[in-house]
Amino acid sequence: MNHDLTHLPRVGDALADRPGMSPQALEANFSDLHPPLTQRQAIIESQRCLYCYDAPCIEACPSDIDIPRFIRQIGEHNINGAAHTILEQNILGGSCARVCPTEILCERSCVRNQDAECQPVLIGLLQRHATDHMRFDAHPFERAADSGRHVAVVGAGPAGLACAHRLAMFGHRVTIFEAEAKPGGLNEYGIARYKMTDDFARQEVEFLLEIGGIEIRHGQRLGHDLSLARLRTDYDGVFLGLGLGTSRWLGLTGEDAPGLAPAVSYIKELRQADDLTRLPLARRCVVIGAGNTAIDMATQMARLGADEVTLVYRRGVEAMSATGHEQEIAKANGVRMVTWAQPVEVLLDAGGRVAGMRFEKTRTAEGRLVGTGETFELATDAVFGAIGQGFDGASLGDPAASELARDGERIRVDAAFRTSLPGVYAGGDCVAPGQDLTVQAVQHGKLAAHAIHQDLLAKQEAA
Template sequence: MASDTNLKSASATFAEPDIRSGRLAATDYAAGFSAAVPSLDQQAALIESNRCYYCYDAPCIEACPTGIDIPGFIRKIATGNTAGAALRIYEQNIFGGSCARVCPTEILCEHSCVRMAEEGKPIPIGLLQRYATDHGTPANQHPFARAASTGKRIAVVGGGPAGLACAHRLAMQGHDVTVFEAREKLGGLNSYGVAEYKVPHGYASHEIEFILGIGGITVRTGMSLGRDITLSGLRRDFEAVFLGLGLSGVKALDCAGEQLSGVMNAVDYIAELRQAKDLAKLPVGRRVVVIGGGNTAIDMAVQIKRLGAEEVTLVYRRGAESMSATEHEQAFAKENGVVIRHWAQPLRLEGEAGHVRRAVFEHTMLDQDGRLVGSGEQFALEADMVFKAIGQVFVADPLRDDGRDLLVLKQGRIAADAEGRTSLDKVWAGGDCVTGGQDLTVAAVQAGKLAADAIHRTLVQRAAA
């Protein structure tokens, strides 16, 4: 076991932190951040769609959080009706295009595919959905028309997938919706958090324009709950309120050295990357350590490697099977040159002249009761940059009014029923901000859709009373 004395004495031999921009040739940036998975061409789409059994009681539908009629849209591709396939998808998931790119289909619909059980090779549902939405979406015409105006005004707080799915559904039902978004752009994680090689920024912007094309949706960006608007004020001015706030806080490592320069939140760096007009200007370390085991950690590690970092090590406190990132994501990271080290937790971050120089870890293990504990054995990784990606948390402060909690929270998030109803009249919530919320775009879309239907039914019932 290495002693603290030996670990610290070694720091004097380290070179200056190697952080700079423009590590790659100009052409390498475009190649590294284009779509990681190529799309299907027409012939491949026809071949794959004809492999489908078009099951009557399709297990893939049950596995899809939004309940897309998967055999139905695949059959339409097989018959050459790509526009009809896209419409079938959008009926249940207006974010069908981005979900085709980011959904972990390998553990959802494709995992349940009958072909998977028979042959070990499922129908590539995600790629077929991408093909349909890319080639079957009308260029200048929204596929759905608004119902007659109800005259009802509804506020949606949060312009991510949950909020926009809710807003679209309500607008289609004839309500007037105002979306309040704290940031400068809509899209949530699709615009700020998902890896660029999964959902390119141009695609995210295009999809938002498509969704807003239904009409009846007013957008107000730069409007933060608790600063520019209040929940009490929204309840006063609107017939209903939907909260799609996401998770705005980042978990701390709670170890010494966390405030050193060069130690960053992965979500902040990814957001900067997603909005960068020139990737060559982003600061990139030669030796990078990423701490975490979820999709954000994987996305961070792969993207910094594609930006030119020489050594990227992802460290997770448990085994590979416990990582929330799927086996597919873990394999993709390794294919991109990321080293993944399991069973280690951060002890401290050490630096010189105020900048991080190394990350010291302790090997972990499970005790007799199955609890994670430190083994006492340590190791250190040289690092010019360290990224924290151990999870995000819900920040409840904006929900308070004069120091009073307006909503009941459970397990640190908003308590809501299956349709998004909260403890407060006229207020619904969905997505990651509610108890039990999943870190999946498709789950957020479904939460927004279900809440919209519940809001619509409530308003109709109240009008008839």
């Protein structure tokens, strides 16, 4: 597939005749989506919390943060205490405060979330306030005495980083093998730029590594530079935080034409761009999908200055996996949403580049999605697919890795994130359970680290 986006008109060229879309305006478009609370706002908001004894917000938090406790600590002006409460359960609490869909998790469960109160306690913004303003003299968590054990972690995304940090707390040495040039996974490469600004992903990783005992080796990809068999031989345990490394495609003729690319490829380029005015931009673009990646892609194209941005989904709005909050963000940025339509053909111009896409209207019949036979066309300069990520099967291509039990394409694990191979654990998006959320990946890594630690202790006692 041709994923090169350089043929698209440059932002500067496309917007040269549009006064107001200056570099400063672009910078403003990609500033914080939700500005942080001031100290006064944080104190006032913290006082809205009822500090429930059996707080439903804790039950709704995938990483088990004691939410009433940290909010009370903010109200008592104990910012370091609040941050410690958050980070002891979620070492990536700063990034999760920015990207976690609190509107369907803790804030939805908040007892203030009722008509008379108008809105829940702003838990996400309070969590960000604590982690943004913490000031520790040293790393807040101590590394235990060296256990003499060495664990390999594959993938420096949220799951791998959380696992590594907790293992370091237990005194184990950790080597993280990462395919990309930077650590952070989706936090570094896959989150909308306006959700995580100011190089925060890098800063958070640097903070995490301050505990010591963790080494990251870049340019190392399982199935290419690494084999699971060798890792099992060389290390006392292996954690796989592989993520979902491949984009699903539509399976249409012409899908490899210039002008059609995975949304995640463009988002990655956008995240790493030093100069937004040099990014390739389509004046008219279509995004296929209904998840948060599709919303992020469509919204960012609109904020870059595209004339027309259309998001197309094969089912109705109620079936979209993107939250209502995310959908409203897209609409507020001028994104047009077309539902009950599925792509059937890529339309090319005389030069073989994308000029449009033909869609068939859909409906449900006896619970199944079917085409109606009625079609329509959308003219576009670029089509971005955001129909989900798949597991990179090549990463489990060596004989040892191929023995891992799978649920579909994902790795099967038990409740403690042990795989079917002794000494091998997995978590994050590469395993079957969960919603593919950053906060859930962090929890997987943390719980897997506890299992690894307990299993290593059991081996030591048996010896």
